[in-house]
Amino acid sequence: MAKYTLNINQKQVTVDADPQTPLLWVIRDEVGLTGTKYGCGIAQCGACTVHLNGNPVRSCSLPVSASSGQQITTIEGISENESHPVQKAWIEAQVPQCGYCQSGQVMSAVALLDKNPKPSDDDIDAAMSGNICRCGTYTRIRKAIHNASNEISNGSN
Amino acid sequence: MEATNSIDRRKFLKITGISGAMLAIGFESLAMDMGDDPMVKAMMAEDFIDGTAINPFVIIGEDGQITIMATIPELGQGINQGIPAIIAEELEVDLNTVNIVKSSATRKYGRQSIGGSRNTRSLYGPMRKLGASTREMFIQAAAKRWGVSADQCYAKDGQVFKKGSNSGLAYSALVKEAAAIEVPKEPALKSKKDFKIIGKSFPRPDLALKVSGQADYGMDAQTEGLLYATIERCPTLQGTITSFDEGAAMAVPGVQKVMKVTRNVYGNNNVGLAVVASSYYAALQGRKALNIKWNNAEFTGISSSRIDKELTKLENEDGYEHVEKGDFKATLDQAAQKIEVRYDLPYLSHTCMEPMNATVHVKEDGTCEVWAPSQSPQVQRQFAKILGIPENQAEEKIKVHLPYLGGGFGRRSMNDSLFECLQISQAMTKPVKLIWSREDDTSQGPFRQRTAHLMKATFDANKQPIGLQHKMISQAITTQGRPSRGRLPFEVMEGINTHYDIPNISTRFVEYKNQIPIHWWRSVFGSTNGFAHEGFMDEVAVMAGEDPLKFRKDRLKSEPRFVKVLERLEKEADWNKKLSKNEGKGMAIVESFGSIMAHAVFLKKEKGKVSIPKVVSVVDCGVYINPDQVAAQTESNIIYGLTAALKDPITFENGAAQQANFDTYRMLRMNEAPRSIEVHIMENDEAPGGMGEPGLPPIAPALANAVYDLSGKRIRRLPFDLQRV
Numbered sequence: 001m002a003k004y005t006l007n008i009n010q011k012q013v014t015v016d017a018d019p020q021t022p023l024l025w026v027i028r029d030e031v032g033l034t035g036t037k038y039g040c041g042i043a044q045c046g047a048c049t050v051h052l053n054g055n056p057v058r059s060c061s062l063p064v065s066a067s068s069g070q071q072i073t074t075i076e077g078i079s080e081n082e083s084h085p086v087q088k089a090w091i092e093a094q095v096p097q098c099g100y101c102q103s104g105q106v107m108s109a110v111a112l113l114d115k116n117p118k119p120s121d122d123d124i125d126a127a128m129s130g131n132i133c134r135c136g137t138y139t140r141i142r143k144a145i146h147n148a149s150n151e152i153s154n155g156s157n
Numbered sequence: 158m159e160a161t162n163s164i165d166r167r168k169f170l171k172i173t174g175i176s177g178a179m180l181a182i183g184f185e186s187l188a189m190d191m192g193d194d195p196m197v198k199a200m201m202a203e204d205f206i207d208g209t210a211i212n213p214f215v216i217i218g219e220d221g222q223i224t225i226m227a228t229i230p231e232l233g234q235g236i237n238q239g240i241p242a243i244i245a246e247e248l249e250v251d252l253n254t255v256n257i258v259k260s261s262a263t264r265k266y267g268r269q270s271i272g273g274s275r276n277t278r279s280l281y282g283p284m285r286k287l288g289a290s291t292r293e294m295f296i297q298a299a300a301k302r303w304g305v306s307a308d309q310c311y312a313k314d315g316q317v318f319k320k321g322s323n324s325g326l327a328y329s330a331l332v333k334e335a336a337a338i339e340v341p342k343e344p345a346l347k348s349k350k351d352f353k354i355i356g357k358s359f360p361r362p363d364l365a366l367k368v369s370g371q372a373d374y375g376m377d378a379q380t381e382g383l384l385y386a387t388i389e390r391c392p393t394l395q396g397t398i399t400s401f402d403e404g405a406a407m408a409v410p411g412v413q414k415v416m417k418v419t420r421n422v423y424g425n426n427n428v429g430l431a432v433v434a435s436s437y438y439a440a441l442q443g444r445k446a447l448n449i450k451w452n453n454a455e456f457t458g459i460s461s462s463r464i465d466k467e468l469t470k471l472e473n474e475d476g477y478e479h480v481e482k483g484d485f486k487a488t489l490d491q492a493a494q495k496i497e498v499r500y501d502l503p504y505l506s507h508t509c510m511e512p513m514n515a516t517v518h519v520k521e522d523g524t525c526e527v528w529a530p531s532q533s534p535q536v537q538r539q540f541a542k543i544l545g546i547p548e549n550q551a552e553e554k555i556k557v558h559l560p561y562l563g564g565g566f567g568r569r570s571m572n573d574s575l576f577e578c579l580q581i582s583q584a585m586t587k588p589v590k591l592i593w594s595r596e597d598d599t600s601q602g603p604f605r606q607r608t609a610h611l612m613k614a615t616f617d618a619n620k621q622p623i624g625l626q627h628k629m630i631s632q633a634i635t636t637q638g639r640p641s642r643g644r645l646p647f648e649v650m651e652g653i654n655t656h657y658d659i660p661n662i663s664t665r666f667v668e669y670k671n672q673i674p675i676h677w678w679r680s681v682f683g684s685t686n687g688f689a690h691e692g693f694m695d696e697v698a699v700m701a702g703e704d705p706l707k708f709r710k711d712r713l714k715s716e717p718r719f720v721k722v723l724e725r726l727e728k729e730a731d732w733n734k735k736l737s738k739n740e741g742k743g744m745a746i747v748e749s750f751g752s753i754m755a756h757a758v759f760l761k762k763e764k765g766k767v768s769i770p771k772v773v774s775v776v777d778c779g780v781y782i783n784p785d786q787v788a789a790q791t792e793s794n795i796i797y798g799l800t801a802a803l804k805d806p807i808t809f810e811n812g813a814a815q816q817a818n819f820d821t822y823r824m825l826r827m828n829e830a831p832r833s834i835e836v837h838i839m840e841n842d843e844a845p846g847g848m849g850e851p852g853l854p855p856i857a858p859a860l861a862n863a864v865y866d867l868s869g870k871r872i873r874r875l876p877f878d879l880q881r882v
């Protein structure tokens with residue numbers, strides 16, 4: 001066991017954990033932010049996606065020891081009141097069904113649009129195919145990303 | 158969240174008139190008096206609502222806020238809004254201002270289980286009645302106050318008005334008087350043309366929670382002092398433990414206990430070893446150290462190739478009769494031409510996105526708090542038996558939270574994880590969350606059935622079909638762990654359309670038995686039968702030299718709803734448009750769970766790569782609640798069905814499932830999904846059909862038929878690789 005100071009959603013938290021513990025379980029069970037989900041544990045499904053210094057990473061496969069000192073953003077940290085354009089577009093298109101994959105989907109989409117505000121369908125495929133949705137919301141996710149993209153570029157005009 | 162709030166935040170519900178209201182709408186089981194339960198400390202969803210319950214589902218606050226309880230497990234299908242919408246319609250309240258609250262699991266709400274695409278179908282009538290009788294109570298209360306007759310009054314937007322007057326009385330001002338009124342037994346229901354909610358798309362209230370990480374799933378249950386458990390189970394599903402290294406597991410920091418747990422699956426008590434620790438990671442490390450030796454030699458002979466052989470052996474059995482029309486066998490001699498082929502479908506895992514899990518706290522004071530991510534969450538009576546709690550105290554002493562479900566697909570109608578977790582918590586008198594790993598979830602079953610279908614068709618000299626046989630060979634779900642019943646088991650022939658106008662039809666079922674547990678999997682036997690039947694109808698149409706859609710239209714004339722769906726599909730999919738050489742199209746139509754669904758699948762081959770640019774769907778589900786959710790469920794079934802058709806099967810070797818996680822049991826992803834899915838809904842006044850499953854059965858055959866159109870290759874065995882056609 002060792003102590004780690006993590007910067008999560010712009011707040012410092014100190015946790016006591018085995019260095020090999022995946023960041024996912026620390027975020028969920030030690031810090032209590034349960035929006036980040038477990039789906040596979042082997043970086044195959046994207047349910048556990050968080051941002052590390054703005055880049056999407058699979059927190060199930062990132063040891064807590066490699067996470068300290070970095071800016072970690074979870075689904076709880078991307079907006080207050082679901083006001084991020086991606087969240088608004090998700091609600092507008094009524095994307096989620098069971099919703100279990102959607103924290104990860106939203107985090108991947110936010111990271112995509114941060115880097116590429118006008119993604120093509122192929123860009124969306126490339127950025128989003130690491131996120132499995134067993135409920136099959138893919139066509140709505142695609143539509144919502146395009147809508148969010150329009151909203152973002154209109155907003156910045 | 159709710160469990161840890163301090164007691165002074167608790168708001169008490171005044172329950173009035175429940176028994177009468179419930180009896181009036183014919184819900185005997187709903188009429189149980191819950192009494193007061195002040196001693197139970199668990200904070201349930203209901204404890205945070207302020208107001209008067211006019212019945213268990215409708216609560217009116219003094220501030221005018223109307224709350225409707227969402228009591229049916231929400232697993233993605235929108236039922237949390239769907240059922241309250243039906244009540245709100247008849248109650249004459251604005252759905253946008255109603256507060257929909259996810260309830261706990263308790264008998265006062267009647268049956269809360271979900272499955273068989275049944276809930277909207279079975280609750281549509283009773284919930285309309287409940288809403289309407291509640292509305293009439295308010296109207297009568299207002300009429301009394303005004304000294305006029307009830308027919309001089311009407312309800313609108315949560316208020317009662319006198320005809321000709323503009324000032325209304327809010328329901329909240331009438332609660333006390335309304336509650337004292339005898340519940341009308343036959344309230345007048347609204348006519349469909351006056352519907353303001355049913356049939357319209359309303360945004361779902363749970364989605365804001367689901368885009369921000371706030372929705373509470375079973376996996377997210379939190380309570381003071383929570384411990385985490387994982388279980389190592391036998392790879393061959395059955396087997397006993399010869400030895401294990403308890404010391405090594407206990408030596409892992411954080412591990413608190415190693416104990417045997419049994420999992421009952423269709424009568425088999427399968428033993429596993431639970432490792433309980435202060436964190437899930439520690440529990441997993443402890444599990445790795447267990448080094449269990451299994452005694453399971455008698456199960457290691459099970460393999461997919463052995464199963465294939467066993468199914469083949471049954472091909473000549475006559476089996477049980479389902480439908481016999483004319484004399485199919487006689488046509489075998491008369492036929493000018495015949496087709497005889499076999500279709501095969503594999504075992505599959507349900508693979509909910511949220512792996513199986515459960516949280517149970519057996520407390521020292523003899524009460525129990527449960528978080529039940531289940532399609533059948535009302536576990537009180539069964540838990541009471543195990544805990545030695547008298548049945549009449551089960552509801553009072555065992556409180557069950559109903560979290561959001563990260564998928565269900567039938568898997569969560571088996572409560573194995575809850576019972577495993579109960580054993581652990583009971584042994585420790587501590588709160589325990591049991592988490593199945595993805596590997597456990599994929600490989601431990603129960604599975605979708607593996608089936609074989611012997612399909613035969615006979616034709617006259619003009620290539621017209623004169624006979625059709627569909628003989629299905631499979632395990633049955635309802636006869637597992639017991640001898641065959643000697644008759645056709647429940648629902649095994651779902652999705653087999655015997656309405657085709659072919660003079661001699663024989664559909665039969667041959668029962669296969671083995672140890673692999675199978676369980677309701679989205680659309681169940683429709684998912685297997687639909688593929689074989691509609692794939693084969695395409696072969697018959699080709700033999701007859703007819704367009705497959707026209708073939709179906711011409712031969713389903715006795716079923717006008719089918720014909721209308723087919724005509725609509727023809728139009729919406731622009732079916733008769735000629736495609737280029739590198740394109741293909743296929744269609745299929747299947748009725749299941751009270752709805753008729755047809756899909757047209759379009760394929761395109763570009764630079765050697767096959768993709769699915771478009772799926773067009775038409776559904777006749779009778780009266781529907783929320784058209785956007787009809788579309789969403791159809792989209793969902795298309796992706797779920799395409800995954801089953803194109804991705805991995807569950808196969809067995811040495812008695813164990815060979816697939817474990819998403820690297821070996823792959824899911825359809827964004828880049829492989831159809832770019833466009835269009836859903837068209839038929840308008841009619843038929844009784845509501847199910848929507849959670851009917852979209853699935855026709856997708857695989859429509860896809861396979863499109864492959865034939867594109868490449869001339871006939872797909873009769875799933876799954877297959879779309880890039881190799």
Ligand code: FES
Nearest residue numbers: 039040041046060
């Ligand atoms: S849980 Fe991390 S990618 Fe699946």
Ligand code: FES
Nearest residue numbers: 098099133134135
């Ligand atoms: S919404 Fe259920 S898994 Fe994506």
